[in-house]
Amino acid sequence: MPTPELAVIGGGQLARMMQQSAIGLGVRIRLLAEGPDVSAAQVVPDHVVGDHTDLDALRTAVGDAPVVTFDHEHVPPEHLRALEAEGHACRPGPHALLYAQDKAAMRERLGALGVPCPRNATISSRDDLEAFGYPAVVKTTRGGYDGKGVWVVRSAADADEAFAADRPLLAEELVDFRRELSALVARSPSGEVRSYPVVESRQVGGVCAEVIAPAPELDADLATAAKALAERIATELDVTGILAVELFETADGRLLVNELAMRPHNTGHWSIDGAETSQFENHLRGVLDLPLGCTHARASWSVMVNVLGGDVEDLVAQRAVVLAAEPDVKVHLYGKAVKAGRKVGHVTAYGSDLDDVLARARHAASLFTVG
């Protein structure tokens, strides 16, 4: 195989969708995949099967690729530093990824930058939690995602599961929020930064269910502030590629940072069909230090609805039903086996009438879920 231009660690749907953009840009990707037939391995010929916590597997996959990027944030920082010492540019680098890997470090750093966050404290005992006060959101500082490793705690008993394992925890104020927003930016090592329209993210059970771009009726000043905040965080933390800043819009009209993700993000999937340049293309352009593409929306409204595993076992067979009902919805299947609640695909609709766009996207997603 010729030398890949980019190594991608992790073979999930994010790497799969990067490949769609890589094909156009002529970027040869080599993948480290969790298995021979995981989502991205199905579409990237040059892949190595191995574990991202195994430095030798990482080295084999990276080979002589000059740049390394990621499908997820779970590669141990010491391995990233080893790859950097061996001459590979990790983008984002371990110094940035730390703040997506460790929520306590993220809160401390954002606090030092004066970025508005929910009130928070690291806790190591029930006494600490009592001192923090109820209600609280207790999170593992590392490894949580999609609602896993997060507990809403209204009394000491609610924290049993959180304290069951001996691991670092963070307590955060339970924010009285109006809705959740997401501000995505792309950034290159040269320092170019481009913001996507701020979107509304609707969660069910801690999992992103649907995204509306742009966030409906968002105050213009708040949208500007959210973009500025995300751009500042990307720059201060030296993020390269896509940074997603998940935000609470509080009941009293403030913005608080909830989470950071340093990779293409579920709240940016609408951009494949709905923006001038998709988040996947701009992630590649960012990490390869290419000039970034326009992040504007192509339609008045875009709606992305996740397809979460449900009754429908054969998504490929069901596609005919979905496209017959909603021929103008864009279908994105991830090549994953269906399990209850697992993200197995998404659909996007766009147009000038939000109610219509929302209805079409929801209908299509529902047909992939309820047989």
Next chain:
Amino acid sequence: MPTPELAVIGGGQLARMMQQSAIGLGVRIRLLAEGPDVSAAQVVPDHVVGDHTDLDALRTAVGDAPVVTFDHEHVPPEHLRALEAEGHACRPGPHALLYAQDKAAMRERLGALGVPCPRNATISSRDDLEAFGYPAVVKTTRGGYDGKGVWVVRSAADADEAFAADRPLLAEELVDFRRELSALVARSPSGEVRSYPVVESRQVGGVCAEVIAPAPELDADLATAAKALAERIATELDVTGILAVELFETADGRLLVNELAMRPHNTGHWSIDGAETSQFENHLRGVLDLPLGCTHARASWSVMVNVLGGDVEDLVAQRAVVLAAEPDVKVHLYGKAVKAGRKVGHVTAYGSDLDDVLARARHAASLFTVG
């Protein structure tokens, strides 16, 4: 490897771009590739290396895929009939492909359908050519493409090369045309047909150089007639997937059919970035008998300019220069080695001002050509 849903014969850029759409739709492709690192083999893991004229290679590649489609029209019809007899659906089938493979058969059939074509006759001798008259366009009935196998003949001497090999020839009237148009349609085995906007195709030396969608200042009745003609040909010839009908718009305002292609076509590449559903997605939807997607343009104007091999040897390195100069142009590289005049990529620009869109696309393509 799991059973592919679709076998694609031929590993050129058309198969490569099919894969971009296949990833979204969740279509698993198995490819018959001319070599281990041809354009599409770089992005389709499940590929077999072999020759499309070798039935055993075709059988190996097709395996147990229920449907077979094509990157080109050069598979021998008897092999397609063998695959059909063995239970695979060839789309388009040999009965349709014949008219893209054999220009004499195409002229005869279109003539019988009353479709307007240049005056034409099969010729087997110089006497036949004299009888046909000068000037004429002489073509090999089989195997010509991109200006190869085509001679403009103004006297007997101009036909020496055409007659040098002993092969069937077609003589056609040298049409006094204002410009070349292309009418693309997608069709499914169920009979659903969708027309793309009629585009203008500008050729240099018999090779498509740039495409403007829609064709500027095209008379509305002529556009309607061109679409109707393409839809009728697709239906009458039972084409499945994409049919491109290349047309002359004559100086006196008539339409004449020049060529047919039964696969995604260079004059439809603009649709990747410029249409609601790209020709590649609709080709897949068509051949898999899925409901077709909307073929409308997403912008007032889209311009596609081919990148033909020139001074620039390393297109991947040059990408940074192109994107710095034209960050909003969409780059499509084919992963091919640069040779003079070879199609190695294309760029697309779109927007509301045709002059601006044309200038940006041409500038980007020129930067990939002249170092």
